[in-house]
Structures are given as structure tokens and as C-alpha cells.
Amino acid sequence: MILGRMEDMVGGWFVGDFEPSMFRSKDFEVCYKEHKKGEQWDSHYHTGTEINYLIRGRMTINGRELNKGDLFLIEPYEVASPVFLEDCELIVVKTPSNVNDKFIVGEE
DSSP states (O other): OOOOOGGGSBTTEEESSSSSOSBOOSSOEEEEEEEOTTOOOOOEEOSSEEEEEEEESEEEETTEEEETTOEEEEOTTOOBOEEESSOEEEEEEEESOOTTOOEETTOO
8 A cells, every 4th residue: 555645646636647746646636625716727738538526515617616526527629717606625536647738828
């Protein structure tokens, strides 16, 4: 058995093609994310697919309101613009794993 601590991971990401990680994979990434109510998050997109599970809280993304228990999938090149209406917890799975796959909308 291999043991680890979430506080040793970077940004909540604990599976993927990066270090530190609990399991190294080029195929996918897994993250546990906490967002505070009102937290500012840039509009962005990925070239891979991102699957999200909203464990706790309420948020909007791309004009859709989501609540605890909702699942949502962001397709490649789809711009995501999240707004956190309450403190939120999410599990995020992204495929494939690519640490350089986040593009802020509006940046040159």
C-alpha cells in the first residue's frame, strides 16, 4: 500500500501525468477541488474532456445552475465560466492527462 496526504498534492490533483501524484497516468487526471462562495475563476477551456461531480454547494456554469449531486461534462474546446454561489466541493476527472491543457479566454 502507498499512503499520501492531500495537502502534499498540488491544487487538489492527485492522479495524472505529473508529480506529486498518488498514481501516474497519461490517460486521465483526478482532482478534489474546494471553491469558496464568490471565488473568481477565469473563463477557460481544455483540449481534453472534463467530467465533474458537484459534491456540495451551488454554482452556475455557462448559464446553467448546478446543485449538490449534479454531474456535468465539459467537452474539448468548450469555454467554461463558473460562478460559485455557495462554497462548493467537486471531484474532477480530465482525460487525457496534460498539465499544460488549460487556456484562459482573453489571454494572448
